[in-house]
Amino acid sequence: DAGVTQSPTHLIKTRGQHVTLRCSPISGHKSVSWYQQVLGQGPQFIFQYYEKEERGRGNFPDRFSARQFPNYSSELNVNALLLGDSALYLCASSLNSLSQETQYFGPGTRLLVL
Amino acid sequence: KQEVTQIPAALSVPEGENLVLNCSFTDSAIYNLQWFRQDPGKGLTSLLLIQSSQREQTSGRLNASLDKSSGRSTLYIAASQPGDSATYLCAVSNNDMRFGAGTRLTVKP
Numbered sequence: 001d002a003g004v005t006q007s008p009t010h011l012i013k014t015r016g017q018h019v020t021l022r023c024s025p026i027s028g029h030k031s032v033s034w035y036q037q038v039l040g041q042g043p044q045f046i047f048q049y050y051e052k053e054e055r056g057r058g059n060f061p062d063r064f065s066a067r068q069f070p071n072y073s074s075e076l077n078v079n080a081l082l083l084g085d086s087a088l089y090l091c092a093s094s095l096n097s098l099s100q101e102t103q104y105f106g107p108g109t110r111l112l113v114l
Numbered sequence: 115k116q117e118v119t120q121i122p123a124a125l126s127v128p129e130g131e132n133l134v135l136n137c138s139f140t141d142s143a144i145y146n147l148q149w150f151r152q153d154p155g156k157g158l159t160s161l162l163l164i165q166s167s168q169r170e171q172t173s174g175r176l177n178a179s180l181d182k183s184s185g186r187s188t189l190y191i192a193a194s195q196p197g198d199s200a201t202y203l204c205a206v207s208n209n210d211m212r213f214g215a216g217t218r219l220t221v222k223p
Contacts, residue, residue: 004157033211042118042203042213043158056210090157103148103211105158 002027004093004106012112013081021076021109025093031055032074033103034066035090043090049074050096086113116141118206120214127194128222135189135217137204142182149178149189150203152216158203162189194221 005024013019025032031050035043048056049068068074072093078085088110092103117140127133137147146165150158162171162178164187170179177190187204201216 035211035213040215042205042215045210045212048210058210088155092158102160102163103158103205104160105150107157110155 004091004104006089006091006106006109008109009107010110010112012114014114015081015083017081018077018079019081019111021078021089021091021111022073023076023091023093023106024073025091026104029093029095029104030072031094031096032068032072033092033094034074034076035092036060037088037090037108039087046076081113083113086111116144116206116208116212118204118212118214120202120204120217122217123215124218124220126220126222129194129196131194131221132190132192133194133219135191135202135204135219137187137189137214139185139187139206139212141206141208142185144182144206144208146207147178147180147187148205148207148211149176149187150205152201152203154201161202191219194219196221196223 007022033048034046037043045058047066052068063079066076088108090108091106094101119138121136148163149161164180175192180187201218203216205211205213
């Protein structure tokens with residue numbers, strides 16, 4: 001079975017642009033979470049979606065938004081990009097709720113904002 | 115606000131040595147604690163998950179312990195190998211998942 005997949009793998013954008021990152025969870029997993037990992041730091045929680053509804057949101061500005069589709073795949077959108085948005089964006093899936101289960105992470109999308 | 119700290123930030127050991135990585139957290143109201151491995155520029159690989167009601171978990175050469183009351187967890191790696199070189203992250207789950215900054219481990223042949 002395929003693990004969590006993310007696309008694209010790398011992306012270069014300029015300040016002010018917007019970006020859409022995509023994630024496909026492990027087959028059968030209904031929960032998808034998004035994390036931002038800045039170089040040298042641990043990942044920071046952005047969003048969790050479960051059964052297509054937002055279940056959790058981290059301390060990120062409204063420029064960040066996400067959604068989950070009926071097939072449980074997910075998109076993360078970031079508007080009005082800033083230099084500080086440069087990071088590795090990780091997607092993780094789990095079978096059900098976040099709090100009780102192992103999170104399986106994808107390889108990430110590396111975003112560079114110039 | 116939950117804060118997770120990992121000590122040391124970096125560790126270099128010769129091959130074959132046993133080693134311990136430390137993780138501490140400020141709020142003991144957690145559902146579970148998870149240890150991950152991250153290779154440079156890559157995603158995270160789950161190593162061990164300890165539920166809040168458990169004291170430890172083992173997988174091969176890895177053993178993780180959890181002392182929720184004191185807000186501490188350790189990851190013990192036995193007979194380290196060069197292939198163990200990576201960054202090791204711990205994360206605690208409550209309403210969301212909070213990560214430490216990681217310990218960068220280098221195992222020298």
